Amino acid sequence: MRAPQQSLDQRLARFVRDRVEPALVADRAGVRVTAWPAPFEPVPFDRAVERTFGPMPEGTAWGSAWSTLWMRVDGRVPDAWAGAGGRVELRVDPGFAGDGVGFQVEALVYDDSGRVLKGIEPRNDRVRVPAAPGESFTVFVEAAANPDVLDGESFTPTELGRRQHAGDPLYRRGRIELVRTDEDAWELARDIETLWGLTRVLPEASSRRARVVAALHAAMDAVDPGDVRAGVAEARRILAPVLAVPAEGSAHRVYAVGHAHIDSAWLWPTRETVRKCARTFSNVLALMDEDPDLVFACSSAQQYLWVKEHYPDLYQRIRERVAEGRFLPVGGMWVESDTNLPGGEALARQFIEGTRFFLEEFGVESSVVWLPDSFGFTAALPQIALAAGAESFLTQKLSWNETNAFPHHSFLWEGIDGSRIFAHLPPVDTYNSQLSQDELAYLAGNFSQKGEATASLVPFGFGDGGGGPTREMMAAARRAASLEGSPTVRHADPAVFFADAQAELVSPPVWAGELYLESHRGVYASQARTKRANRRSEHLLHEAELWAATATVRTGAPYPTERLREAWRLVLLNQFHDILPGSSIGWVYDQAEEEYRQVAAWTQEIISSSLDALAAAGTGPAVPAMANAGPFPIAGVAPFSVGEVHAEADEVTCERADDGWVLQNGSLRACFDGHGLLTSLVDRRGGEEYVPPGQRGNLPQLFVDAPRRFDAWDLDAEYRHTARDLAEATSVAPLPAAPGEVGLEIERVFGDSRLRQVVRLHAGRSALQIDTEVDWHERQRMLKLAFPVDVHTASARSEIQFGHIDRPTHENTSWDQARFETVAHRWVHVADAAVGLGVVNDAVYGHDATRHARPGGGTYSRVRQTLLKAPLFPDPEADQGVHRFTTVLVPGDLAETIREGYRTNLPLRPVTSAPVAPLIRASEGSAVVETVKLADDGSGDVVVRLYESHGARATVRVAADFPCAGAVATDLLERPLGDADPTRPRAWDAGDVRLSLRPFELVTLRFRRADVARG
Ligand SMILES: [Zn+2]
DSSP: OOHHHHHHHHHHHHHIIIIIHHHTEEEEEOOEEEEEEOOSSOOOHHHHTTSOOEEOOTTOEEOOTTOEEEEEEEEEOOGGGTTSOSOEEEEEOSOOOSSOSSSSOEEEEEETTSOEEEEEBTTBOEEEOSOOTTOEEEEEEEEEOOOOSSTTTTOOOOGGGSOOSOOOOOEEOOOEEEEEEOHHHHHHHHHHHHHHHHHHHSOTTOHHHHHHHHHHHHHHHTSOTTOHHHHHHHHHHHHHHHHTSOOOTTOOEEEEEEEOOBOSSSSSOHHHHHHHHHHHHHHHHHHHHHOTTOOEEEOOHHHHHHHHHHOHHHHHHHHHHHHHTSEEEOSOSSSOBOSSSSOHHHHHHHHHHHHHHHHHHHSOOOOEEEOSSOSOBOTTHHHHHHHTTOOEEEOOGGGGOSSSOOSOSEEEEEOTTSOEEEEEOOTTOOSSBOOOHHHHHHHHHHOTTTTTOOEEEEEESBOBBOOBOOHHHHHHHHHTSSOTTSOEEEEOOHHHHHHHHHHHOSSOOEEESOBOOSSOGGGGTSSHHHHHHHHHHHHHHHHHHHHHHHHHHHHOOOOOHHHHHHHHHHHHHTTBTTTTTSOSOHHHHHHHHHHHHHHHHHHHHHHHHHHHHHHHHOSSOOEEEEEEOSSSOBTTBOTTEEEOOOOOOOOOEEEEETTEEEEEOSSEEEEEOTTSOEEEEEETTTTEEOSOTTOOBSEEEEEEOOOSSOTTTOOOGGGGGGOEEOOOOSEEEEOOOBTTEEEEEEEEEETTEEEEEEEEEETTOOOEEEEEEEEEOOSSEEEEEEEEEOOOOSEEEEEETTEEEEEESSOOSHHHHHOOSEEOSSEEEEEOSSOEEEEEESSOOEEEEEEEEOTTSSEEEEEEEEEEOOOOSSOTTTTOEEEEEEEEEEESOHHHHHHHHHHHHSOOEEEEEOOBOOSEEEOSSSEEEEEEEEOTTSSOOEEEEEEEOSSSOEEEEEEESSOEEEEEEEOTTSOBOOSSOTTSOSEESSSEEEEEEOTTOEEEEEEEETTSOOO
16 A cells, blocks of 8 residues: 555544544434344334333344344434424344345334334444434334354355244344434535545545645644534535536546345345335335435336235335436346256247236336346347347356456347347446446446447446345435546446447447356356256146147137246246355245145146046047147157057067176167266267267266365366276166066165166167165265267357357367356257267256367267255255256257157156147247247237247248137237338238248247237
8 A cells, every 4th residue: 555545544534433423413412222033033113012022122133044023113303303404214223244135133113003114224324313303203123133154155054044933132222313414514524535546546646646635634634623513514615626626528427326235035035024024115216205316227027026924015116206207227137047047949038927926017218237246147048038129138147267367348139030139247347346446447447349439337236135225325426426536437327328428439349149157167067956946847847838728729728827826936946046046045946845735836827627628628539648838849749639549560678788788779889887877879870970989978077176265156176186987887787678668777876875876778769767765865066967078069059049059069268168067958969970969858957068088089079967965054064865857868960859858847647538639730940839838928929939949941831720820920018010021911811810020039929810809
């Protein structure tokens, strides 16, 4: 540190602490505090205030983890405060442990009628009292004993993250008192804060800095220690001229957006998020009441719904501010979801449910995708967001990259289909800014596009655990509106920033492909049970919508719109960026399992009742049949239909050979050694061998997984040095004979765990199925299942939403090196120009695909599935217990792998039924129908979502098999598209649609039913 700066810092620190801060309170008065400790779970205001409140002196210990204390505060504003100036506020310290916001005790203050007044946080601990001088008042304080699970990022395993009903008190009631403030002293504190900040960031040689330093010294000189209050005005008068010097013409321009990143669940359960929303939003409303400049951007329809259900009065006040354009619903998503893990339809539904909610509740539609904190971004997102009506995208998270600095802050982001969306990474590198001069100076220097553009967005306000903007931040913004040496600051709607930024940046740089986060690579595997439930729920919802739509159209059965919406909303909530990725406390996963069970029960009920209705309505006799919910024929059963299976004539055998076994059918021969490892896999149709010389597939590998930081989130590159092959089997035995299938059962024991696999080859199916069950009791270890593939290729294809992405298998660049763990949905496919192999799964997301020297020359590829992690933080019990995974090896081209991906995740469902014809028939080719459902508006229209799956141009014919009055192409919200593209039709007179598709193009079609009366 520079010596002159150091002496200034020392003098200012002492001056602020000893002179200014004591002067902030002009007068104080006592209040009476009584309390009622609530039982474990929160109770609403009406029930709490009926209880008996007992004495609660300052210093009383209270609050086992997650419990609640209700305090009643009775006071009277002294008569003498009339006309004395300042603000009359109740200062509440429920027992703060330090000044961290959102990770410890928090409180909400109500008036005696139950109206929410304001939240109480460590750095925002006052509420204006509902009384004038001479009047008495009563308020209630609901204090939540939320534990500090993070404990200063020590990542120490803790039991605090599970629901518990007893435990030592965490907090001691602090001072609660009435204060009358000195606003001049407060303004002086703000003046000093801004100017002091300038002295730290301006060049030492600058005359501007010298003048600011001189003014600060002169201001301190003007305040006599014996009578501080008398000197405040003079000090402010001295500082006013340096605060009045306007910004330079080329100053960076900041668009400040009030914000509070509230994680919908993380180190707290969702029931606490409900209360965090109330605290934060009431803070915002209270600040808006006194400061007309504040605008506040708030994402996540789910959080608005929580407030609507639990705090109707607060919600009404939010609605009024939304109507004024100051409380801004942004993002258009149900929650700030992860974007890598949700399936295509689910990611679309994040936008559909969120946007529909904002439209229905507020009549507004956000144009900005708002995902400051999600852990990397799928290359499918640009197309999905644009199809939902979004125009721009914001994240901050790529500033967390550990290897490569992301090169742009304002740019066009291009997805797999070529869709481009304008994107902004706020160069302030935080979504919790306080608008300090240090932050403002940093962002101006950090802004990559500063040669071509002049503006960036700053989300300011305490976040993660909530809190939001404060008076102090607003004061900092006001002083920086135009201030020499500082970027300029204006409050703005993010949509205004994006419009201005796009207009200004004439030829923005383009980033094509995914926004891979070079950190948090463990989130593709942590909490595998939740990930499996997500995958199953997505496919059950697909089935439920398909069969319910079919039953409604074919039999007139009512369509379960509300139940489906409820189920979707639970699935969407659990895709929040700390739930599905696996980074929340154990309580969150206990609740997620409950909710997924509910989704399974609801969807199974819809599927059964729909198929029952269809079975009964059929014209032919009910016979043993199969319902095929997938988009490809299986064993003669057409897509989206019910029919009889027509098995191909094929012979399948299992024979002992050397010390192993050979499984064989007409198309495949798979050889296993005596330890159940795959030594050969031959496609008998072309004779290709897929296991490289000397390699063995189906190899489980155990690794040490002890990240430096962020256990559940991270996977450090060093894990690769610790591979232990679990090559030894305790038993390998053929499965008992069964018609049309042969198999082996393999058992392995390691550590405290057990792994059991059943390998199956079916007659007439060109795929080898491996069902793996792991009874997992390891800690800080990771389990992968490895498949070396005798294919020389530069890249591996991984399924993502509505398509796939190619990622290099080499490590040429630092970007490739950093991408050592990746996400895939139902499959990874590696191929040379002639042959390929798909590794398909039913519940795995984490993969790595690499290349290795091949004995005999060339390279082979290795695809590994990441089955399990065992992090200790934040859930020390994460992933313990039994897990099941199905893996299917599919020799052949991409098309075969795509088909098998659907088949594995949407297996045939046995029914006794007459044949049921599909509602929709699509021509064969690379276009895939992902979704068949009824329209959300209750019109009875049939909605079909399809996409091109190979990355190739394609034509497709989609025909309705029901009385149809025509079809239109729509956006995701099922609204007809405009005529932006005159080269292709947007509407068809009959239910027979012919379309040409761009590579990976996503299309939504709406078929109007001719037999439905319209109101
Ligand atoms: Zn977050």
